[in-house]
Each structure stands twice: as C-alpha cells, then as structure tokens.
Amino acid sequence: MPSPSPARDVDSNAPKRQKTEDSENGGKKSEASWDDGSSSGGDIPDAVQQASTVQKLPSVPFCLQTLRAEVEELRAAMPPYASELGELFRPAVVCGDLGELEEPGEEGPWDLTLCVRGAEEDPAYGFPFRIRLRFDRDLWPSKLAVVRFQCVFHHALTDESGAMLMPFYRGLPRDDRGACTVRLMVQAVHQFLKDPLASWRIPAGKAPEKIRDVLDAHREASQDRFSVIGRYSMQYRHPELFERPPRWRDEWLAPEFRQARREGTAEAWRAILREELPGEVFSFVLFTDAFLELLVDEIFNFYSSGLPARRPNSMNNYGIILNEIGLEPLIDALQLELQPLGRLLFPGPGSAWDGHHCFIVRYRGGEDLGLDMHTDDSDVTFNVCLGLEFTGAGLQFCGLMGAPNHRKHTYTYSHVRGRCVCHLGRKRHGADNIASGERLNLILWNHSSALRIPTHTSSPTTGRRTAPPTKSV
Numbered sequence: 001m002p003s004p005s006p007a008r009d010v011d012s013n014a015p016k017r018q019k020t021e022d023s024e025n026g027g028k029k030s031e032a033s034w035d036d037g038s039s040s041g042g043d044i045p046d047a048v049q050q051a052s053t054v055q056k057l058p059s060v061p062f063c064l065q066t067l068r069a070e071v072e073e074l075r076a077a078m079p080p081y082a083s084e085l086g087e088l089f090r091p092a093v094v095c096g097d098l099g100e101l102e103e104p105g106e107e108g109p110w111d112l113t114l115c116v117r118g119a120e121e122d123p124a125y126g127f128p129f130r131i132r133l134r135f136d137r138d139l140w141p142s143k144l145a146v147v148r149f150q151c152v153f154h155h156a157l158t159d160e161s162g163a164m165l166m167p168f169y170r171g172l173p174r175d176d177r178g179a180c181t182v183r184l185m186v187q188a189v190h191q192f193l194k195d196p197l198a199s200w201r202i203p204a205g206k207a208p209e210k211i212r213d214v215l216d217a218h219r220e221a222s223q224d225r226f227s228v229i230g231r232y233s234m235q236y237r238h239p240e241l242f243e244r245p246p247r248w249r250d251e252w253l254a255p256e257f258r259q260a261r262r263e264g265t266a267e268a269w270r271a272i273l274r275e276e277l278p279g280e281v282f283s284f285v286l287f288t289d290a291f292l293e294l295l296v297d298e299i300f301n302f303y304s305s306g307l308p309a310r311r312p313n314s315m316n317n318y319g320i321i322l323n324e325i326g327l328e329p330l331i332d333a334l335q336l337e338l339q340p341l342g343r344l345l346f347p348g349p350g351s352a353w354d355g356h357h358c359f360i361v362r363y364r365g366g367e368d369l370g371l372d373m374h375t376d377d378s379d380v381t382f383n384v385c386l387g388l389e390f391t392g393a394g395l396q397f398c399g400l401m402g403a404p405n406h407r408k409h410t411y412t413y414s415h416v417r418g419r420c421v422c423h424l425g426r427k428r429h430g431a432d433n434i435a436s437g438e439r440l441n442l443i444l445w446n447h448s449s450a451l452r453i454p455t456h457t458s459s460p461t462t463g464r465r466t467a468p469p470t471k472s473v
C-alpha cells in the first residue's frame, strides 16, 4: 500500500495547546495538539494542507456545569445517528506531560462515551461506533474535545489508536460564540463517518489519489467485517449475547464474583482471589455453568456457519475473534465488570482500559495442541477456561519481559472450567500440549490508550488495519 507523500506544515498561526511538544512529553505525542509541525501535518499532502484554514478561536472558559447541561440536553434529544450515551466521568488515569501515568484531580479532564454511526445504509460505516470524547479544560470549549474511536474501527484518517487527526479538528463546526458544543462535536463525528474528506475540508475531487486509495482499502475492510457480522446475525443461537446495549445477566456471572462487585471493597475482591504467583498471577471463578454452556454453544454455531473467521493472532489457527462476530458490545460490558479488579491488582496498566482484543483459543488432537512461550500484546490479560473435557494443557509462566527471570520457568497453572487467570501481558507464558480431549478458552486482552500513545498522530494510516496482532516470543 503506497503511503501519502510527506509535506511540511503550513499552519504556524494555529493556537497552541499547552505542553505537547516531544521534549516536554517524554518523547510521546498527546492525542491532539495545535502546535508543532510534526503533529499537525508531517505526512499530510499539500491539498490537505491547503484545505486547512488558519482559525481565530474564541476564548470561552471551561465550565463543568455548562458541559453537564450540554450532555443532558443531548440526552433529552438524541440525534438519530447517536446512541448509548454514557455519563460524564473523570478517567482513573491519564498520560501526564512527561508520558507518565497520573490520576487526574478536580480539574479533570472529563470523558464521555457514546455510539455514533455514519449514513444509515452505508455497509462500511452505517453502524454504531463507540467513541470517547475527552474534555480538557485547556481545550474545551474554545478549541476541541479529543475524539477517539473506542472500538474496532477501520479508517484511513484516524491514527493507530483510533484517535482523530488534526485536520478533523480544524473543520469542527462552532456555535455563535465561535466555540464547540457537545452536540456539534457528535454531529462532526457523524459527518466524518459520512464524508471524511469533506470533514477534513478537502474539496470534492481534490483529494490525492493516494488518500482515496487508502480510504477505499479501509472502507473495504470495514465493509467485509460488517458483512460477516450481518450474515451471522441471521443465524444467532442465543440473541441475548448480542443485545445492544449489552447486558451481563446476573445468572451468567459467578455468585461470589457478583458479591465482590456489590461490596466493591478491596477486601471483598481479595476474598474471591487465589494468588497463584504473589503479586503477578491471580485466579478466580468468573462464569457460571449456564453462561459457559451458552457461549460454547454459540461458538460452535459460528464454526458450523461456514462464515470466514479472522484468526486471533499469528500463533493460533483455530480460534475466533469475538469482536468480529458481533460480540464486541458484550465484551465491552465484560471489561467494565472486570475493571475494578484490574485497578486493584495492576494499578497503572489495569487502571483505565479503553480497548480490547477478545478471542477464543481452541486446542484438540489434529489441530493446535498448545501454544509456544510468548508475551501478549495486552496491558492486562484475562484467560477463562470454557471447558470442554481435557487433560494436560498446563499454563506455564516465566518472568516479566525485561526482568532477569524473563525466560525462567516460575509457575504452572492448571486450567479449571469457569475459572479465570489474570496477569500482565508482559508476563511470559505458554500452554503445554493438550494430552486428550478438547479445550476452549476465552482470552481478553485489555488495552489502555494512556499507556499506548502512538508516536505519529497526524498522518493518515497507510494500510489496512486487518493484520492480526502478533506476539513477541
């Protein structure tokens, strides 16, 4: 896939956001900035640059009360393309000016999640995509709310983490004060999904061919994905797993897990945990038999549908990605259920998840038997055994990546149906060969964008983001 040609940034009059230069940011970029050349157009071709206008922005101070009122006004009259509007909340951690994680104080920022779709009949973007709006008092409402797609999203004009790029913000609609509003932000995302070039203010017919090519490639990937999800939706065995908004039924989660969640204290959570390796590997009962039966039945139903399945990673030939068959909303909700435990066990990497990769691994004679030692492309991994009957298949652990004992065996965990084992993604591990029977596990890789700020936030993505994540062995 060709990449767009480099060009210089011309918008030196753009207003500056505080402290976003590399030197002040530990070499990392913040999700949006208005200042330096590299963050506002390093790889963006000339036609795009010319379309960017130099804006005079008003100085309207941040006011939390007004922001809350705008969210409620949106809730009271949701546009047809928006749904699943959450509540404003302060994120548990954010990336500080030096790239370190910090807990935000009274001054915010504030986050809001909701789903937005593009044009109704569009087979690639006419579906609800979960987005996060981040309101930072240095930027809102005079400049922008930072927008990030918090879901599987194939698009050429967002960065690797799903964050909008600078030209999107330059084209934001404004109210009669010249400021942003929540409703206008949501409308801008909808317009972006409908016509990204117009939203970047690139005149019709002026888009460089290279950009049109990458846009088309991503559109095709998105369309293929929704085509499988759509076709499978005609064949669901258990539609309750696919509901929108998603809902975890009480009878699906183990009573002791629900009890800990109700009490919500560190002691209550600790009471359900088994510390397999002190401070590093934990396990607990997560699912009931009823849920295990339901999920396994649905997975075998998908296998027998004959629909194409992307494989979860380069080391697994028989698994399926749950986010690719319509279960992304359910897994979003599962991640929320597990978040308090992540925060307790792994402060930092487990504190504020906003993305996931969730898949099934399957082992049986004649297919994959086990899994080589590796680390996961996750911040925190949850691994739940779904059954079936099997012997062997111990889960081996070594040290943390980078630690002196990285390659040294430290512990063997034995999977038990319904039980979940959790660890940092950088803890080296691998599965012994299955000796008999068949094993299915659900693997949830949790990601925090605060820990994964990409180094390029402005150039169009140059290829299809369809390659499965790989593991470092």
Ligand SMILES: O=C(O)CCC(=O)C(=O)O
Residues within 6 Å of the ligand: 361, 371, 376, 383, 395, 429, 430, 431, 441, 443
């Ligand atoms: O089979 C297992 O239990 C481990 C799977 C795993 O580590 C992975 O898929 O990343």
Ligand SMILES: [Fe+2]
Residues within 6 Å of the ligand: 374, 375, 376, 429
């Ligand atoms: Fe793994």
